[in-house]
Amino acid sequence: MKIGLAADHAGYESKKKIREVLEEKGYEVIDYGTDTNDSVDYPDFAKALAKGIQNGEVERGIALCGTGIGISISLNRHKNIRAALCQTEFEARAARQHNNANVLCMGARVLGEGVMFSLIDAYLSTEFEGGRHQRRVEKIEC
Ligand code: RB5
Secondary structure, three states: OEEEEEEOHHHHHHHHHHHHHHHHOOOEEEEOOOOOOOOOOHHHHHHHHHHHHHOOOOOEEEEEEOOOHHHHHHHOOOOOOOEEEOOOHHHHHHHHHOOOOOEEEEEOOOOOHHHHHHHHHHHHHOOOOOOHHHHHHHHHOO
């Protein structure tokens, strides 16, 4: 599975660590930035990741900003993007099972590293359940 990463400056350090760990685990990763600690605008990186998912360059994404709020709001403005802001493993699993979320968003200033990786594991290892959830997910696009 190809995974796209995106973050603003507040999520940059966590993104770097996430990239290392995912690559060690054998995932192919495309990093849509940002690439430094300099202050940037999260919608720019949300847009780059959204495009990567829309054009099939990556299948799923992981996105970070300070709270996870700005980048998740931005991602969800893009067609066919279902970005779930999660703080618990339960939410990360349900976001896949029920919502077929294609981006996991997290707040780098909210969550510790251990929690982030437990969410990532849950998100990447859980499949969409389809069935009644398929109909609901289809109704999201207007
Ligand atoms: C950047 O300071 C911060 O506003 C941003 O990372 C994010 O938390 C916005 O939602």
